[in-house]
Amino acid sequence: MPQTHLHWHHHPVQQSQRAAMKGQRAFVLWFTGLSGSGKSSIAGAVECLLAERGRHTYLLDGDNVRYGLCADLGFSRADRTENIRRVGEVASLMVDAGLIVLAAFISPERAQRKNVRQRLPAGQFIEVFVDVPLPVCESRDVKGLYQKARAGLIIDFTGVHSGYEAPENPEIVIRNHQIDIDAAAAQVLDYLQREGYLDRSDI
Template sequence: MNNIVWQQHQVDRKQREAHKQQQAVVLWFTGLSGAGKSTVAGALEQALLERGAHTYLLDGDNVRHGLCADLGFSEADRSENLRRVGAVAGLMVDAGLIVLSAFISPLKSQRDAIRKALPDGKFIEVYVATSLEECEKRDVKGLYQKARLGEIKNFTGISDPYEAPEQPDIRLDTALLSLEQSVQQLLLLLEQRGIIRPQS
């Protein structure tokens, strides 16, 4: 690593942001499996696209098809999975994009490490705070049932802990809010922070 030096490019993040007429940021969606992270993130990306924003959605399942295809689900592999995603998100922020990252990311230390690796103010923690009971009712993939039967080990919320954010930038409960309401709250937050321009 001693011989590796970060290459400063002629075009920097601020120039890319100005060109795209937005502020780059990572919205990090965290919550239990089935909480609605990917659904809300996808709907938000669609709403941002309609406003002309430049975005990219990083989803937990998708990155394991390529970027993290060599990783399993041990504690070490799951942490490495998040480290890689955080690094990619950082590059996308440098490109001037609004990055939506939907990952369980159960440990505070994991989320804090990603926040620390990004420039100040470029990490927005979105806690999709849907209850375990509601997530189990949905159980779209049948994962909770398998975890309860012991067929899946180290499953977050059942046999592994989930450390809920104590002071997230925004808290959404998809059992109480409609998808449209969740998206509207996120758009308002982005407007208030100057990430996107308010609609006239």
């Protein structure tokens, strides 16, 4: 329903000031890929590296947000789209607060990820494609989700019943089946340093 009686209130303290108080640039690292690709593990390792450098961060994880923020949502296509929309809004607010946000979500549709990108100023959404082949993801199946999907216990599961739209121009591509978690996290840090998201004292 359109909110016709609302007006955006511009507050005097801006994102640049909040980020400056934390001594950092604010942005989102959006990790996308199939279930079992290692998104959350890599995001966690990257957050540890950033914390070691004194960065102010927050990690939004696909399972964790469904305990609270998205507890009312199921796993239909509409609900999954709404799940990503909500997470995108939260990520945008956290970036406005001056934080570095790490988000690990399958987010299988390009349109979902594009909508989140468009919520943020240019240069503040970094798409990290964890590119791992489906057979490798399924062989890991730590949560047993692929097995349940194959048995018909989970419907509309990405990679089994519905497709995954790989990013066309991600900022970072990690082939997690070819390197370990630490090397994957280092790859992300290398990008952030090379592109000026971290200052030289963080190198």
